[in-house]
Amino acid sequence: MRTDSFLVIIPAFNEEKNIGRVLKPLREENLPVLVVDDGSTDRTAWVASDERVLLIVFPRNRGKSAAVKEALRFNVDKVVLLDADLTGLTRNHALQIKQWISTYNCARIILKGGRAATTWSHMISPVLAGQRILPMAVLRKFYESSSVTGFQLEVALEDFLKKEGIRQEELVLEGVGQIMKEEKRGFWPGLKARLRMYLDILAYKLRGRPTI
Numbered sequence: 001m002r003t004d005s006f007l008v009i010i011p012a013f014n015e016e017k018n019i020g021r022v023l024k025p026l027r028e029e030n031l032p033v034l035v036v037d038d039g040s041t042d043r044t045a046w047v048a049s050d051e052r053v054l055l056i057v058f059p060r061n062r063g064k065s066a067a068v069k070e071a072l073r074f075n076v077d078k079v080v081l082l083d084a085d086l087t088g089l090t091r092n093h094a095l096q097i098k099q100w101i102s103t104y105n106c107a108r109i110i111l112k113g114g115r116a117a118t119t120w121s122h123m124i125s126p127v128l129a130g131q132r133i134l135p136m137a138v139l140r141k142f143y144e145s146s147s148v149t150g151f152q153l154e155v156a157l158e159d160f161l162k163k164e165g166i167r168q169e170e171l172v173l174e175g176v177g178q179i180m181k182e183e184k185r186g187f188w189p190g191l192k193a194r195l196r197m198y199l200d201i202l203a204y205k206l207r208g209r210p211t212i
Helices: 017-029 044-050 062-074 092-102 117-123 138-146 153-164 181-185 187-204
Strands: 004-010 033-039 054-057 076-082 106-115 131-135 169-178
Touching: 004 017, 004 062, 017 033, 017 092, 033 044, 033 062, 044 054, 044 138, 062 138, 062 153, 076 092, 076 138, 092 106, 092 169, 106 117, 117 169, 131 138, 138 153, 153 187, 181 187
Parallel strands: 004 033, 004 076, 033 054, 106 169
Antiparallel strands: 076 131, 106 131
């Protein structure tokens, strides 16, 4: 049976306190990982380099969409998108992800049971899930036909998959959560960032998705 080649890509912006615990179990299972430091002003790149992963560093913040696009540099069959602020990720989870890559062609990964806020947010808005498995050919076609910025990546991907008639599984990663923006940045700055995210998504929806 053919084994698909793959790359785990983790966009990261000021995640020095969190990214190490995400990278450790992935590297323990020998998953190939690319971290794209999206113009961080902290030691995110230093922490990532200490875990012996592929690393690309942007000199300034360009947004998640630009960071994920760096995956197109690599000749692999599939791409796994993971966030840098996951909590509770273990080596067993990394093994589960590796098995999913061999089993599923395209999937959205929902987080459940790690943190209450994460579980509820994924139940309410699963389309905003940042964890995904995608064929490289699909990701390449998405970027060739789409123009997204800021926080628009997930909703634009969902629209693209529906338009192309690409079926995606919905998988559940049990016991894994995510740190809220309000926790990482402080309540008011975090809330401001969250509102900016929703406004970014609203702007994408209101423009009628002209590029997809």
